[in-house]
Amino acid sequence: MTGMATNPKARRRPFGDGPAVSLFTLGTMRALATSVQMLEVVEAAVNAGINHLETAPAYGPAESFLGAALQTLDHRGIAPAGGWVITSKVLPGVSLADGQEQLLACMKRLGVSRLDNWAIHGLNREEHLHWALEGDGQALMHWAQTQGLVGQVGFSSHGSNRLIETALRSGAFRFCSLHLHLLDPQRMPLAVLALEKGLGVMAISPADKGGRLQDPSPTLIDDCQPHAPLALAYRYLLSAGISTLTLGASQASDLQLAQQLAASDHPLSSSEEEALVQLNARRSERLGSSQCGQCQACLPCPNAVPIPALLRLRNLRLGHDLQGYCEERYNLIGRAGHWWESHDASACNRCQACLPRCPHQLPIPDLLAETHALLSAPPRRRLWG
Structure with missing residues (x-):
């Protein structure tokens, strides 16, 4: 194979001020067993x-394995058209000196003299935003760009909508x-805002974090007919103009669907639109009047219970039978630092402060208790960290 990509019809989309990117992005956090696996x-x-x-440096040996893979492929003359x-x-909170050292080490591992994009990894809390806009993070990003080491800067976030909008x-x-997920579209307005401002927008793990759609329940498969849940999820995001979707592949076969959809940036078909209506209708039918609409009106909770996030898991468990995914996410609560919620439904003391705020008069304390009974299980380890 020469230096040209073997999928010549693959589309590229603008990504901020940097080079255009493919509709799918290879995330490197899953090919960590060996350098050979990363190469493949x-x-x-x-x-x-x-x-x-x-x-990311936080992905264990990912950068070192990736750098070695790129060097091997370069020697073989294998690269996408236009290059990688x-x-x-970089994690937030580091000092200017430590951040400078980390960037140089990152570039050495990757074998590059310039990084196209450098992101703050987890802009999740107010102190992270302060660090980025006024503290050492601001100085670090300015230094990286003025030295010509970084093309453009960005951020990833698991934080609140308000914090993300401020950023x-x-x-x-x-x-x-x-x-940004088919089954959790609450951050789509933020993506629209970002695109309107000319920012690149990357959807984090729309397959796995979006409901483990690579291994959907029989109920979800039926709800999305005649389309596969994962393909429908990808098309939902791409048709909305999202710049690129991440794929955490561990083997070559994980990229087959991405190859099939590499040029699939057109509007939704009538069949896809009908499938989305069917998907939402069936969830509503199963949940009835107990469905949480994710309006956030119940917040803040005096006990810091993340009511909408927990009831969203209930929606998916009862609405589409996503038991494994919902149990996994629920039992990470309090065990993933600032990357996920800190309190599960057992923290509800039935103070009832949420009840008058809910526009649908949901019996929120009862629903939280049901959620805990449905999903509480022995904890599982995070993918990384």
Whole structure:
């Protein structure tokens, strides 16, 4: 194979002020067993029309494995048309000196003299935003760009919608990575805002974090007919204009769907639109009047219970029988630092402060108790960290 991608029809979309990126991005957090595994996955990404690679120092040996893979492929003359676009990250809160050292080490591991995109990895709390806009983070990003080491800066976030909106409106960033999912569209307005401001928008794990759609329940499969849940989820995001969707592949076959959809940036078909209506209707039918509409009106909770996030899991468990996914997410609560919620439904003391706020008069304390009974199980380990 020469330096041209083997999927010549693969589309590219603008990504902030940097090089255009493929509709799918290879996330490197799953190909960590050996450097050979990383090589096989990266080569498969070329075949799938992918030109954008997402990595981070926090992903264990990912950067070192990726750098070795890129060197091997370069020697073979294998690369996407126009070359690779690489995004890496830095955790918030580091000092200017430590951040400078980390960036240089990152570039050495990757074998590059310049990083296309550098993101703050987990802009999740107010102190992170302060660090990025006024503290050492601001100085670090300015230094990286003025030294010509980084093309553009951005952020990923698992934080509140309000915090993310503040970051987007700050003018400090040119791209963002957000949790945008078919089964949880509450952050889509933030993506629209970012796109309107000319920022690149990357959807974080729309398959796994979006409901483990690579292994859907029989109920969800039936609800999305005649389309596969994962394909429908990808098309939902791509048709909305999201710049690129991340795929955490562990083997070449994980990229088959991305290869099939590499040019699939057109509007939804009538069949896809009908499937989305059917999906939502069936969830509503199963949940009835107990469905949480995710309006956030119940917040803040005096005991810091993240009511909408927990009732969203209930919606998915009872609405589409996503038992494994919902149990996994629920039992990470309090065990993932600032990356996920800190309190589960057992923290509800039935103070009833939420009840008059709910526009649908949901019996929220009862629903929280049911959620805890449905989903509480022995904890599972996070993918990384």
